[in-house]
Amino acid sequence: MLPNSIEARDAATQLHSYTNISALEKDGALVIQRGEGVYVEDVHGKRYLDGMAGLWSASLGFSEPRLARAAERQMSELSFYHTFFGRSVKVTAELSEKLVDITPEHLTRVYFANSGSEANDTAVKLIWYYHNAIGKPEKKKILSRQMGYHGVTVASASLTAIPINQIAFDLPIERIGHVSCPHHYRFAEPGESEEDFATRLAKELEDRILEEGPETVAAFFAEPVMAAGGVIVPPRTYFDKIQPVLKKYDILFVADEVVCGFGRTGELFGSATYDLTPDFMTLAKGLSASAAPISALMMSEKIHDAIRDQSNEIGVFGHGYTYSGHPLPAAVALETIKIYQEIDIVARVKERVPVFQQRLMALGDHPLVGEARGVGLIGAVEMVEDKATKAPFDPKRGIGPRANQTALEHGLILRARGDALTICPPLIISDREVHEMFDKLTIALDITASEIGA
Numbered sequence: 001m002l003p004n005s006i007e008a009r010d011a012a013t014q015l016h017s018y019t020n021i022s023a024l025e026k027d028g029a030l031v032i033q034r035g036e037g038v039y040v041e042d043v044h045g046k047r048y049l050d051g052m053a054g055l056w057s058a059s060l061g062f063s064e065p066r067l068a069r070a071a072e073r074q075m076s077e078l079s080f081y082h083t084f085f086g087r088s089v090k091v092t093a094e095l096s097e098k099l100v101d102i103t104p105e106h107l108t109r110v111y112f113a114n115s116g117s118e119a120n121d122t123a124v125k126l127i128w129y130y131h132n133a134i135g136k137p138e139k140k141k142i143l144s145r146q147m148g149y150h151g152v153t154v155a156s157a158s159l160t161a162i163p164i165n166q167i168a169f170d171l172p173i174e175r176i177g178h179v180s181c182p183h184h185y186r187f188a189e190p191g192e193s194e195e196d197f198a199t200r201l202a203k204e205l206e207d208r209i210l211e212e213g214p215e216t217v218a219a220f221f222a223e224p225v226m227a228a229g230g231v232i233v234p235p236r237t238y239f240d241k242i243q244p245v246l247k248k249y250d251i252l253f254v255a256d257e258v259v260c261g262f263g264r265t266g267e268l269f270g271s272a273t274y275d276l277t278p279d280f281m282t283l284a285k286g287l288s289a290s291a292a293p294i295s296a297l298m299m300s301e302k303i304h305d306a307i308r309d310q311s312n313e314i315g316v317f318g319h320g321y322t323y324s325g326h327p328l329p330a331a332v333a334l335e336t337i338k339i340y341q342e343i344d345i346v347a348r349v350k351e352r353v354p355v356f357q358q359r360l361m362a363l364g365d366h367p368l369v370g371e372a373r374g375v376g377l378i379g380a381v382e383m384v385e386d387k388a389t390k391a392p393f394d395p396k397r398g399i400g401p402r403a404n405q406t407a408l409e410h411g412l413i414l415r416a417r418g419d420a421l422t423i424c425p426p427l428i429i430s431d432r433e434v435h436e437m438f439d440k441l442t443i444a445l446d447i448t449a450s451e452i453g454a
């Protein structure tokens, strides 16, 4: 890193997310300057295929001109207005109507926030508000899954059951608890089928609810496919068995569709892929193709009505972010959804899935790979020391980060979650680019294998 380079100045001034701060001070960040389709370019002109769509999110790639034009039009017409005190914004009103129209029919109301974390945080608040409204003030506990990711605000990081998000942050807060991660490859008993594993996890959930007292358990949060936890695809029949348990004890279901929403799993929502009927659905990332920060919390009419009645008693609904429904991201989101509809994003994803999944699953035969897993256009390869016993590498060897770095050197951006490399490209990726991505990933795995003598 050159003194006074952009990297050095950045490292000297910015605290970076999910980064080893000392390493960054020494090496500097990879500073990205421009994007073109599924590629991004750093300040030195090196090009990368971004196999992670940024943060599981830039579904239309990094340079969609229609989004730029929509933003400019909106900024020229109205750069800010808000949705407080009975005011609204025309483009935001249009976006709410559109979201109510395209999400599952029973989700009839939307609340806007700025990030996935805020949408989930708002869901937690509304779950509590709702139970006060319906005269069940003791029903407040919320359950999520180990390795689930729901964000980093105080409440959403409490739902996120990943150690680095909680250790030294004094989290989780009270009233939030966790049940097992539904990762069949890692946590099934020897010989246990996916269906039997799912039955066991549904029983574990029920036992936990009974142990806590069903009258105290308010809600359950789940991503249809767990993304940041390492792309954990639910075992067959998992949600078919979990949902009746929630219904039986009158527990609200929040589907966190921040990653799965808008086509990722091969249907418009992960809820369609897995036949979910959530009471709340949280959306962000793909909602605006990540070209502007916005999130949405969808809810059923039943929830909305109780919130209305409760707030009537108090006088006003005492919640709101300055930027809830901000016109700029709302215009970008509305244009994003128009593009999805015009290019039929779901059909487009479905066209790409066979080649993506075929290349992904073929990596299961690689000597380093214990499991290749995925659905739609999201996947992961988990590297192991011993394929037969599934024994992981000693985390101190940093095999995942090493393979990730090798991929980067070969112009491919991925993400390492432990020794799993995750893949989640922009949804507009072409077949040729899918091949390029997996060719580069294969090179990275081959080099890593030869370096460690696997």
Ligand SMILES: Cc1ncc(COP(=O)(O)O)c(C=O)c1O
Pocket: 055, 056, 114, 115, 116, 117, 118, 120, 149, 150, 151, 152, 223, 227, 228, 256, 257, 258, 259, 284, 285
């Ligand atoms: C499933 C899921 N929920 C919530 C979030 C949090 O979103 P944000 O980073 O916009 O706060 C993320 C972020 O990756 C996510 O993957």
